[in-house]
Amino acid sequence: MAVAETQQTGKLVRIAGPMIEADGMHGVQMGEILRVGKLGLMGEVIRIEGEKIFAQVFESTEGMYLGEAVEATGAPLSAELGPGLLAGTFDGIQRPLKTLQESSGDFIGRGITAVALDRNKQWAYTPVAQIGQQVVGGDTLGTVPETKVIEHKILVPPGVSGTIASIKAAGDYTVEEVIATLEDGTELKMYHKSPVKISRPVHKFLPPTEPFLTRQRVLDMLFPIAKGGSAIIPGGFGAGKTVVEQSMSKYSNAQIIVYVGCGERGNEMAEVLTEFPELVDPNTGESLMNRTILVVNTSNMPVAARDASVYTGMTLAEYYRDQGYDVALMADSTSRWAEALREISSRLEEMPGEEGYPTYLSERIAAFYERCGNAILCGSDATGDNPRKGSLTAVGAVSPPGGDFSEPVTQTSMQVSGALWALDSALAYRRHYPSLNWNKSYSLYFEGLKGWFDENAPAGWNDRRQQAATLLQRENELMDIVQLVGPDALQDAERLILEVARMIREIFLQQSAFSDNDAACQLDKCFGLLESILIYGEECEKVLAKEIPLTRITDLPLREQIARLKEEPNDGFTAVKDKVIENFKQALGALEAN
C-alpha cells in the first residue's frame, strides 16, 4: 500500500507488544496510518489523547527503542483497487506475499513496503465511456480482461463525478497511466484507493431472492442462504469449518471468491495455493484461482494485521460487487479477529466487556456483516429501468473456546447474520461430515427463497425438504424413548422411521469433501438422493401395512443400493436413481405376508 507524503512526526513513548504510544502527534486523525520507528513499520491510530496517540502496529515491534520517530502519513488504511487482484495472495495490509518473498525470502521480514498492484504490468484496456459523457461514481470507464474468466470493469471511484474530457483509446496501459480526465481536471487511472474500514456505497439494497448455492446438500436443502446474505459457522476445533469454507470457495455459484485466512494455519493456505490453481471451475472450465483472491494473515503473523485483513478482504469483495459480480467472502476465522481486538483493547487498558472483549465488539461485528447485501449499484443507470446489480455474501467461521456457543463472538455474530450453520464436535468425532447439527442450525432466508426453489429446483423440492425435516424431528423424539427403554420397545412403524432417518443422516446429510463424485452436489442429485430415501420409506410403509415384519425388509440389500447412489456423479444421476427406485419398488412389492 503506498503512502501519501509525510506529515506530522512524533516520538515513541511506549512500546507494549503490538501497541505503541507516540507523543508530539498534533493533528493526526483516528484511523490514520503511521510509519513507526527506524524500520518504518505500518501502524494505525486507534486513540488520541491531545498530542499523544495510541496505535496498533501491523508488524512486530521487537527491538525498537523509545524515542524512535513516528510519522503520520495523512491517509487511512486503504486498499488498492484495480486489475491484478484476482489470483493474488495478499497479507492483511494487502502486500502481495510473492513480493514479500522476493524481498525477504521464505521467512517474512519486517519493514517491507510493497504495493498491492504491479506497477509495470500492462493491461489490455478497452474504453466504454466517451468524451462528453457525464459520469458518476460506479460508472464504467472501460474494461480489462483481468483473467480468462473475469472481465474487470474500470469504475469511476465513489464520490467522483463530472464530464469526461479525454479518454484513452483501446490499448495496453499500466495501472499508473491516466486513462481518462474529467473537465475539472480530475485524472482517473485504472486503479483507485478506498479506505477499508468504510463500506463502499451502493445505490440501494434489495431483498435477497436467489440462493447462494454451496453444493453441500445439508446447506442447500435444509439451511440455504441467499446471495447477498450471511451465515456464520461456529464449531470447535476440527469440526470442519475450514473444509466447508474451502468447499464453498471451490464449488459455490458465486462468481468471485475472496478468502480471508485470518489468524489460522499456514499449511491450510499452502493447500489452497497448491490445490486451487489445479482445480477447474465447473462454471467456466478455467482454473479456480482466476476467480479467487486470498488474503492471508496466519496465526503467527502480527496480530494487529488480523484486524486489517478482515477489512481488506471486505473492501476487495465490495469492489467486485460494484463491478456487478456475485461475490462471496469467506472469513476463517472471525474469532481470531475478535481476539486481536481484545488484545489491542487490553493494551489500551480499556474497560473490558464480557470475557475481556472490548465493549464495541458487537458494533464491529455488526458493521462487518452489514456490508453484505444484494444491491442496485451506484452509477448513472441506478435509477433507470435496467440498473446493474451485484451481491456480496459473507460466511464467517467462528471458533468458540471449548466449543461452547454461549460465548460473546458466537452470540453477537448470530444476532447479526442471517443463518447459523452450527457444527458439532460429537458428529465430527463420528466422522459425520459436514458435522452440521440439524437441530441447532437455522436459516432466516428460507422463506424468501421458497419461490426460487419452486421455479428452479426439481419439482417437489420444498415438500421433500419439509418431510426430511419432520423425519429428523421424529427421530429425536423416538431416540429419547430408546434411551429410556431400549430399541426393543418400539413398534415396527417407529423402527421404520428410525431407519429412514438414519438413511437421511448417513446417505443424504453426510457428504465427504474428499470424494471425487460427491464433494459437490448439484440440485438434481441433491433432490434425487433425498427423494429416493423418502420413496423407499413410503414403499416400506406399504409393506408394513401388509403385516410383514420390518426385519424382512431390512434383510434385503436395498438400503445399500441407495447408499451407494451418492458416489454416482452429478451428470446422469437422475437416470441411475430412477433405476434404483424402480428396483426397490419391485423388490418391496414382491414381498408377501407368509
Next chain:
Amino acid sequence: MAENNADMLHKEYWDLNYVSGPLVFLENGERFPTGAILDVHLTNGELRQGQILEATSTHAVLQILQGTRGIDVKGTSVSLKAEGARVACSEDVIGRRFNGTGQPIDGLPPVVPDKELDINGSAINPVSRDAPNDFIETGISAIDGFNTLVRGQKLPIFLGSGLPANEIANLIVQNSGTKGDDRPFVVVFAAMGITARETQYFLNAFEEGGKGSQVVAFINQADDPAIERIFTPRCALTVAEYLAFEKGYQVLVVLTDLTNYCDALRQVSSAREEIPGRRGYPGYMYTDLSTIYERAGRIRGNPGSVTQIPMLTMPDDDITHPIPDLTGYITEGQIVLSRPLHRQGIFPPVDLLPCLSRLMNNGIGEGKTQDWHREWSNQLYAAYAEGQRIKKLMAIVGEDALTPLDKKYLKFCNEFERKMIGQGFDRRDIEDTFRIGWELMGYLPKSELTRIKASVVDQYYKSAEDLAAEADGIEAKIENA
C-alpha cells in the same frame, strides 16, 4: 534513543524500581529496546538474565528468567547482554544437551556457532510453504491407519496425568526416519518443567533405540526456573529450523509438556496485572502458542522439514481446558489418550474418536498406502462410533433390549479396542493394520459397509463366520498333516 550500542554493552545501571512475581520494573524505559536480553547482577555476585517486555517513558518491564528471589532494588544492577534472545546454531549441536535457554549442560564447551539466530524466528511466508505429504509410518495402528502423520505436520498428544504418553512419543521418534529415506534425520527434544525421571526416560530411550547421537536436547526440568520455559521451545525450534531449512535435515521436534509452558505464561501475565482470559490464562495465549506450533512445515524447493509432536497434559482430563483447546485450534489434529482404555490395560490407550489428523489425506492413498485407505478408515471410524453409542445405550437399557444388529456392533467395538487399538508395545506395519481392520469388519454384515467402494469390499470382506471356518480348515489341515 540511547547511546551507541557498543558503549551500552556491559554498562551497568542501578535502575531497579520494584519487583513483582517474575518481573522487575526499571526506572528508565529508554535505555533498552523491547525484547533485549539483560544481565542482572545480584548483590551477592550472582548473575541472572532478563528480557524487556515493555518500555514506556517512565519505566521498563523486565522479566527475570531465573526468578526474582534474592533480587533487591538497591544493589542489583542490569546491563545489556544482547538486543534480542538468540541461540547458537551449528550442526555441532547434534548430540548435545542444553538448558532451557540454550546453555550447554553436558560439560562440553559452548558450541561454536555457525549462526546466532533470534529465537522468535519469523513467520514462514505462506506462499513459500510446501504441502506436507510424506507418510511417516509410526508403527502405531491408531495413528498410521486412522490419523496418519506426515512430514512437516504438527500433531500433538493430549494426555492425562499418569497415562503412558512418553512411551507413545518414543515409539514415534524411533520410527520416524521413513523407510528407504536416507536423508539425514535428527530429533530435537525440548523438555519444559518435566521431572528428571521423565527426562531420563526420554534420553535413555533415544539412546537404546540407537537415536542417541541424533538428538539435540533442551532441558528445563520441574526444579529449573519456570520463566526459562518460555524460551525453551523457541530455542529448540530455532535450532530445528536451522537444521531443517539451512542444512537439509528431517527434524522431528518433541516438545513436552506445553501445560507447564502455559503455566509460566500465566505467571508472567498475572504479574503484569493483565486482564486474565479463561481460567486465568492470558487472552493472547492463542497467538503465543501459534508462534510455537506454526514453526513446523516444509518449504518449497528445500529438502528439510520440521515435524512437531507437542505433548500436553489436559488438566482433569478436560479437552475443553484452554491449553488443549487453543492447541487443537492451531495444530493439524491431535492424538488423545483415554484413561478408561488405560485402566483396561490397553496400550497404546488412544481415544480414537476425538483424534484427528488433518493432513492424513496428503500422506495416504495410491502409491503411498492403499487407494482405499481413506474409505477404510472412515468405515471403521463410523462403526466404532456406532459401537460406542450402543455400548452407552446398553449401560442404560441392558443387553437384552438391543437389536441383533446392535449386538454385532457391540462385539465389533470391543474387538476393535482389543485388537486394533490395543496392539501392545510391538511395532505394527501398515499392511498388518489394514489386515486387522478387514478382519474386524467381518463382525458386521457386509451391507453395513457402505462407505467403502463395493468392488473393494468384495475383494477384501470376509465375514467373521467365514474367517472362523477358514481358520478351522487351516487347523484341520495342520492336524491332518
